[in-house]
Amino acid sequence: MGAGTPPLPGPPKPQVKALNCPKCGAAITLRCFGQAETVVCGSCRCILDAKDPHLAILQQFERQTSDTTSLIPLGTRGKLRGTDYEVIGFQRRHITVEGVTYSWHEYLLFNPYKGFRYLSEYNGHWNDISICKQLPMVQSAFSTAAGSSANYLGEDYKHFQTSDANTDFVLGEFPWQVRVGEHAVITDYVHPPRVLSSEKLDKEVTWSIGEYLYGREIWETFRLPGSPPEAVGVYENQPSPVTINVTSIWLAFAAFAVFLLVLMVGFDLRAKKEPVLHETYQYDRAEAKSETSFVTDVFELTGRTSNVQVKTHAPVDNHWIYLNYALINQDTGEAWDFGREVSYYHGYDSDGSWSEGKQNDSVVIPSVPPGHYYLRIEPEADSSLPSIPYAVDVIHDVPVFGIYGIAFLVLLVPPLLISWRAFAFERSRWSESDHPPLQLSGMTSSSEDDS
Amino acid sequence: MTQPVANCPNCGAKIVFRWSSSVQTVCEYCKSILVRTDVDLKKVGQVADLPPDSSPIQINTEGVYRNKAFVVVGRILYEYDQGGWSEWHVMMNDGASAWLSDAQNEYAVSWSSKTPNLPAAGQIQVGQQFSWNNQRYTVTVITPAHYRGVQGELPFPYWDKTNVTFVDLRTETGKFATLDYSDPEPALYLGEFVDFEDLKLKNLRRFEGW
Numbered sequence: 001m002g003a004g005t006p007p008l009p010g011p012p013k014p015q016v017k018a019l020n021c022p023k024c025g026a027a028i029t030l031r032c033f034g035q036a037e038t039v040v041c042g043s044c045r046c047i048l049d050a051k052d053p054h055l056a057i058l059q060q061f062e063r064q065t066s067d068t069t070s071l072i073p074l075g076t077r078g079k080l081r082g083t084d085y086e087v088i089g090f091q092r093r094h095i096t097v098e099g100v101t102y103s104w105h106e107y108l109l110f111n112p113y114k115g116f117r118y119l120s121e122y123n124g125h126w127n128d129i130s131i132c133k134q135l136p137m138v139q140s141a142f143s144t145a146a147g148s149s150a151n152y153l154g155e156d157y158k159h160f161q162t163s164d165a166n167t168d169f170v171l172g173e174f175p176w177q178v179r180v181g182e183h184a185v186i187t188d189y190v191h192p193p194r195v196l197s198s199e200k201l202d203k204e205v206t207w208s209i210g211e212y213l214y215g216r217e218i219w220e221t222f223r224l225p226g227s228p229p230e231a232v233g234v235y236e237n238q239p240s241p242v243t244i245n246v247t248s249i250w251l252a253f254a255a256f257a258v259f260l261l262v263l264m265v266g267f268d269l270r271a272k273k274e275p276v277l278h279e280t281y282q283y284d285r286a287e288a289k290s291e292t293s294f295v296t297d298v299f300e301l302t303g304r305t306s307n308v309q310v311k312t313h314a315p316v317d318n319h320w321i322y323l324n325y326a327l328i329n330q331d332t333g334e335a336w337d338f339g340r341e342v343s344y345y346h347g348y349d350s351d352g353s354w355s356e357g358k359q360n361d362s363v364v365i366p367s368v369p370p371g372h373y374y375l376r377i378e379p380e381a382d383s384s385l386p387s388i389p390y391a392v393d394v395i396h397d398v399p400v401f402g403i404y405g406i407a408f409l410v411l412l413v414p415p416l417l418i419s420w421r422a423f424a425f426e427r428s429r430w431s432e433s434d435h436p437p438l439q440l441s442g443m444t445s446s447s448e449d450d451s
Numbered sequence: 452m453t454q455p456v457a458n459c460p461n462c463g464a465k466i467v468f469r470w471s472s473s474v475q476t477v478c479e480y481c482k483s484i485l486v487r488t489d490v491d492l493k494k495v496g497q498v499a500d501l502p503p504d505s506s507p508i509q510i511n512t513e514g515v516y517r518n519k520a521f522v523v524v525g526r527i528l529y530e531y532d533q534g535g536w537s538e539w540h541v542m543m544n545d546g547a548s549a550w551l552s553d554a555q556n557e558y559a560v561s562w563s564s565k566t567p568n569l570p571a572a573g574q575i576q577v578g579q580q581f582s583w584n585n586q587r588y589t590v591t592v593i594t595p596a597h598y599r600g601v602q603g604e605l606p607f608p609y610w611d612k613t614n615v616t617f618v619d620l621r622t623e624t625g626k627f628a629t630l631d632y633s634d635p636e637p638a639l640y641l642g643e644f645v646d647f648e649d650l651k652l653k654n655l656r657r658f659e660g661w
Contacts, residue, residue, distance in 0.1 A: 037533060111661070113556065
């Protein structure tokens with residue numbers, strides 16, 4: 001600007017305007033510097049024309065719709081996503097599904113440089129909502145069809161619900177013409193913690209993107225007194241409490257299983273599996289009466305303290321044989337007593353063929369120190385059995401696999417529990433949608449009923 | 452940069468053109484709308500007082516777009532039944548002209564695209580798609596608007612409008628297009644939505660209490 005020109009007064013500074021309601025005379029504050037189209041009198045709830053210097057009444061408030069209070073008072077400021085916002089408008093909207101009315105609240109936030117933003121609250125669940133700059137891509141030609149999805153910024157959102165929303169209460173100011181009774185078709189697509197919504201009025205479709213917020217975050221942002229209302233149920237885009245990725249925990253489980261397998265193979269290779277005794281004896285009822293027990297040859301267990309496996313085989317056929325064993329250390333006299341039964345029964349009944357028991361038996365005695373040992377055997381048998389041969393095998397240092405089975409089952413518990421929790425949470429989420437999961441079936445049950 | 456200087460034919464105040472290609476400007480003192488002819492400035496109209504508006508941008512606001520500095524030199528203000536918006540005329544530091552629109556603090560930068568065979572206003576419906584520059588655009592809103600006023604320098608004469616129709620189109624990638632039916636021949640503007648922060652704007656309006 002050249003010298004000698006008179007100073008310009010400059011554009012008037014925009015400021016918060018104070019006016020009075022033409023109906024009840026209450027003070028009306030306009031907070032968004034001329035962006036407001038409508039403002040609602042905080043006292044008599046009349047909807048006024050904010051563009052009119054006399055604030056013409058656009059709509060009278062009807063008491064038939066119950067009054068409600070906003071949880072965040074109008075005029076409250078808070079820092080959200082690094083920007084200061086002021087709550088300037090509040091509305092309650094509802095949808096009716098199968099005769100049940102579900103109401104939620106929307107708060108309009110304003111910053112003179114960054115513009116508008118919204119907060120929604122339903123049953124203690126909050127969302128921070130802004131208008132999409134990019135146009136989402138809807139995958140299905142019919143946006144209400146089950147299984148349809150939308151892509152926004154490279155992420156897929158699953159169709160959750162399409163409903164007809166009605167505005168039933170407004171307070172404060174709005175940059176658009178707001179009226180009680182106004183309705184719009186709202187379609188929600190979810191990708192927790194985000195929700196993508198399209199709001200369809202007569203000629204206009206507006207897309208918005210929301211992100212789930214917890215009540216306490218809202219309370220901190222706006223420094224509200226007391227505590228936020230408790231969140232009830234599971235909300236459409238509420239992040240799952242199962243923060244651990246279910247796939248990764250199963251991968252971890254698979255890694256543990258492989259580790260167990262390697263351990264098993266390692267111990268199997270390390271075990272000597274040394275046969276130290278192999279004998280076949282004959283049981284005779286007549287002899288057994290005079291001499292009830294006998295001892296085997298002495299065998300040596302060498303090396304470290306390890307286990308001893310005793311295997312018994314008898315060709316029993318609808319009979320039993322019972323062997324009282326004692327593993328006796330010749331050097332110290334220490335003894336391990338144990339009894340083993342070999343029995344095998346089979347036959348036919350109304351359910352078909354059946355069988356019970358086996359002709360083989362095996363037992364492992366743990367922690368046997370090295371030394372010279374023998375077995376004392378005292379056989380008993382079915383009274384109908386006059387005589388039967390049986391084989392006894394003693395093997396030193398065998399691998400034991402039972403512990404691995406237990407470890408495997410124990411390790412299976414956390415992934416199963418987590419998977420179940422994740423599944424149950426998703427079930428309650430989707431049970432509120434247009435695509436409720438079928439009873440006892442998975443969540444992939446959506447599209448059949450539409451075809 | 453040499454700035455052409457003239458005097459207002461109405462009040463004699465000094466008129467400075469910040470952008471050499473400006474065709475129209477508004478005298479800051481008497482609000483006369485002045486159009487450049489080959490020889491001098493001609494008063495073609497008068498701007499009524501602009502309605503109070505809330506755009507944080509003003510004439511002389513500076514910013515950066517795609518690593519190029521720009522300065523705001525003019526604007527056209529529109530109104531429609533759901534509010535108003537400003538099309539700020541900006542001059543890039545390479546001499547090019549572009550538009551920075553502020554529709555309720557939703558910002559977009561666009562520039563004129565000389566594309567032939569544009570659709571007539573009556574043929575367009577919301578949801579319809581068009582391809583320009585290998586990009587598919589979807590019609591999101593058709594806005595019947597009123598011309599409300601002008602300020603500063605513009606690349607074309609623009610003052611005697613009343614009702615004008617705009618068709619806004621968007622893409623999945625944040626691109627933006629406007630079909631402007633102000634003149635018998637439709638005009639196309641192509642651009643993209645921009646973040647307020649990314650423009651690094653200076654010399655903004657101040658808002659009381661903010």
